[in-house]
Amino acid sequence: MKSEEKNLAIVLVVGKDQTGIVAQVSDFLWKENINIEDINQKIMQGVFVMTMLVDMADARSDVGVVGPKLEKLGAEIGLSIQIQHHKIFEVMHRV
Amino acid sequence: MPQTISLEEVYETYRMTEKEHFDIRAVTLGINLLPSVSDDFATLCRRTEKKILATARQFVKRAEKIQSYYGIPIINRRITITPAAVVLAGALTGAAEQDRDRCIVFAQLLDRCAGKVGVDFLGGYGGFCEKGMTYADQTVMDAIPAALGETEKVCGFFSLASSKAGINMRAVAKVGGIIRDLAMNSDKAIGAAKFVVFANPVSDNPFMAGGYHGLQEADNIINVGISGPGVLRRVVAGLPRDLALDEVAEAIKKTAFKITRAGELIGQELARSLGVCFGSIDVSLAPTTAVGDSVGRILEAMGLERVGTHGSTAALALLTDAVKKGGMMASSHVGGLSGAFIPVSEDVGLAEAVKAGTLGIDKLEAMTTVCSVGLDMIAVPGDTKTTTISAIIADELAIGVMNNKTTAVRLIPVPGKKAGDYVSWGGLLGNAYIMPLHEESSDYFIWRKGQLPAPVTSFRN
Numbered sequence: 352m353k354s355e356e357k358n359l360a361i362v363l364v365v366g367k368d369q370t371g372i373v374a375q376v377s378d379f380l381w382k383e384n385i386n387i388e389d390i391n392q393k394i395m396q397g398v399f400v401m402t403m404l405v406d407m408a409d410a411r412s413d414v415g416v417v418g419p420k421l422e423k424l425g426a427e428i429g430l431s432i433q434i435q436h437h438k439i440f441e442v443m444h445r446v
Numbered sequence: 447m448p449q450t451i452s453l454e455e456v457y458e459t460y461r462m463t464e465k466e467h468f469d470i471r472a473v474t475l476g477i478n479l480l481p482s483v484s485d486d487f488a489t490l491c492r493r494t495e496k497k498i499l500a501t502a503r504q505f506v507k508r509a510e511k512i513q514s515y516y517g518i519p520i521i522n523r524r525i526t527i528t529p530a531a532v533v534l535a536g537a538l539t540g541a542a543e544q545d546r547d548r549c550i551v552f553a554q555l556l557d558r559c560a561g562k563v564g565v566d567f568l569g570g571y572g573g574f575c576e577k578g579m580t581y582a583d584q585t586v587m588d589a590i591p592a593a594l595g596e597t598e599k600v601c602g603f604f605s606l607a608s609s610k611a612g613i614n615m616r617a618v619a620k621v622g623g624i625i626r627d628l629a630m631n632s633d634k635a636i637g638a639a640k641f642v643v644f645a646n647p648v649s650d651n652p653f654m655a656g657g658y659h660g661l662q663e664a665d666n667i668i669n670v671g672i673s674g675p676g677v678l679r680r681v682v683a684g685l686p687r688d689l690a691l692d693e694v695a696e697a698i699k700k701t702a703f704k705i706t707r708a709g710e711l712i713g714q715e716l717a718r719s720l721g722v723c724f725g726s727i728d729v730s731l732a733p734t735t736a737v738g739d740s741v742g743r744i745l746e747a748m749g750l751e752r753v754g755t756h757g758s759t760a761a762l763a764l765l766t767d768a769v770k771k772g773g774m775m776a777s778s779h780v781g782g783l784s785g786a787f788i789p790v791s792e793d794v795g796l797a798e799a800v801k802a803g804t805l806g807i808d809k810l811e812a813m814t815t816v817c818s819v820g821l822d823m824i825a826v827p828g829d830t831k832t833t834t835i836s837a838i839i840a841d842e843l844a845i846g847v848m849n850n851k852t853t854a855v856r857l858i859p860v861p862g863k864k865a866g867d868y869v870s871w872g873g874l875l876g877n878a879y880i881m882p883l884h885e886e887s888s889d890y891f892i893w894r895k896g897q898l899p900a901p902v903t904s905f906r907n
Contacts, residue, residue, distance in 0.1 A: 361451065363460050393453055402456045415514025433460050436516045440451045440459055442707040446775075 358408040359388070359437035362421065366430035368399040376403065376432065379424055383417055385410045399430075404437070459704075467676035467739055468705065469519040470712050471732050473509055474652035475565075476659035476667040476725060477501050479528040487537040487548050491555050494533070498525065498556075501666055501722075502563040508719045512712060520712065521734075524567045525560060526657040526669075529603075531573025535582035545585045553593035553600050560599040567640075570658035571602035576611035576645075577897065587617075590624050594640050595631030601655035607645035607843040609850045613898035615840065618643075622836030622892070629828075629859045638858040639823060639875050643839055645846030645853045650726045650781045656819075656854055667725030669782060670713035672773075673705045675731040676739040678765075682747040694748060695768040702729060702772025710777045726781025729773030730818050731765075733793035735876040741765070741786050742795020753795050754805025762786060763816035783852060785818020791858075791871070791878035792823055801879045807838070815845050820853040825869055825878035828861035835859065837888035840898070848901050 364376060373390070380387060385405050392401035407413065418434050425432030462468035482493035506523050513520045527533070534552060538545040553571055560568035571593060573583040586593075587604060594602050604621060607613035621643055629635035642656035649660020652669035659667075681701045685694060710727050717724035733740050742753035745761040766785040774780050788810065790796045799805035807824070814820045820842050826835075839855045846853030858878075860869050865882035 414517035443704040
């Protein structure tokens with residue numbers, strides 16, 4: 352059953368552009384039962400930067416647990432991958 | 447769909463947490479112990495234990511849950527209580543020896559409670575005597591060397607001065623000996639690191655050792671101390687070297703705004719999950735021994751070769767004020783001490799400056815006129831006279847009293863050590879080089895005791 356209320360987080364991927372980034376991260380998120388709401392990507396100063404807005408309402412665990420797993424995945428494919436709760440961004444960057 | 451957050455903003459926040467030690471420095475649960483008061487000491491102890499355990503049982507677990515939910519580390523979890531002298535007063539009988547023992551037993555009880563609920567420290571073992579000392583104040587103060595020296599987690603404070611009352615010089619004279627005895631009564635004088643004396647203390651301070659749950663607060667509250675100086679050091683270090691100081695202040699304000707917002711979010715959530723009131727957020731920059739997490743280094747990043755040199759007071763004034771401004775824009779619940787701490791042994795930049803001889807006690811005292819607390823975590827020679835300790839305290843409290851600000855003193859006279867020697871406590875408390883002090887005596891001034899009168903508040907020139 353889907354939860355009514357969303358629990359949004361942002362995944363940040365930084366590193367060298369290569370094939371299969373979206374596929375591998377999406378695959379991981381799918382296995383964690385995390386839904387992707389939006390994807391944004393761009394080359395900033397020659398660095399590949401991608402953010403994913405994800406909904407963790409039905410996720411198997413929370414940011415504190417998923418975070419280290421994503422970092423590990425990132426290390427395997429040579430990228431830096433982080434996740435943080437959306438509310439943190441909202442309070443920090445909006446007056 | 448929520449408001450869109452830009453890639454740049456995500457990247458900035460990521461850098462803060464991953465590279466610059468952005469965290470929540472302390473969450474502190476304030477507990478009102480007045481309902482536990484009894485004229486029977488055993489009843490008081492039983493009620494106190496029950497109250498602390500019942501209120502704080504879920505505290506550490508909930509804090510961990512929120513930390514995991516938001517992915518932001520919460521470094522310290524503390525408890526503050528109603529000042530012990532107030533709580534104990536009714537249970538003292540007038541037999542000095544027995545009463546002193548009761549105060550010590552009470553501290554041991556608090557220590558056990560803190561251990562059971564899993565907090566790092568429990569603060570509030572002290573009282574207020576800006577103008578006069580009650581019997582309970584005197585007894586608790588006399589018990590401090592044993593109570594704090596022989597417990598692990600209990601922290602103590604005494605308020606000895608205020609802008610309304612002036613300075614209680616009798617208490618100042620007494621406390622010099624108490625600090626010496628406390629230092630002697632613990633390994634490497636570490637007990638003295640758990641005791642602070644104040645002028646104009648604040649009732650909602652989440653930081654130790656000076657935190658207590660004030661009488662003007664609600665029954666139980668959550669106070670939060672924001673992140674350390676690492677984030678700001680990076681910001682300041684990243685600015686162009688020729689950027690005007692008003693622009694530097696602007697950059698500091700913006701960063702302080704962001705970290706205050708995140709701190710308040712965590713505090714509000716924690717308070718809600720525990721079913722208690724949110725008290726306040728303290729926007730103080732509290733250094734740690736982690737590399738880069740240093741207020742001294744921020745001042746150096748502004749353009750000083752080494753902190754302690756000329757210009758340090760001005761740079762610290764800019765920093766303290768900009769942090770307050772950014773924090774107050776971010777939250778309507780800014781409280782506590784809110785500014786910048788300069789605890790010498792806990793701040794790598796300051797400790798190095800003492801070693802190099804750039805930062806002396808006199809310059810530190812000058813810097814405390816614009817920081818948010820005072821002479822903090824300063825190791826002094828073990829043979830320092832108690833009257834000299836009292837005189838240093840009197841100087842610092844006078845700064846607070848005359849300028850309507852909080853000031854505090856936390857000195858650590860380390861037995862067997864001389865000026866320039868090195869002492870290492872490890873962990874949060876850091877390492878220090880013993881600070882040289884003036885050799886000339888202040889004996890007769892301190893022996894006068896009495897009350898240093900409250901200042902006039904007009905003619906402020």
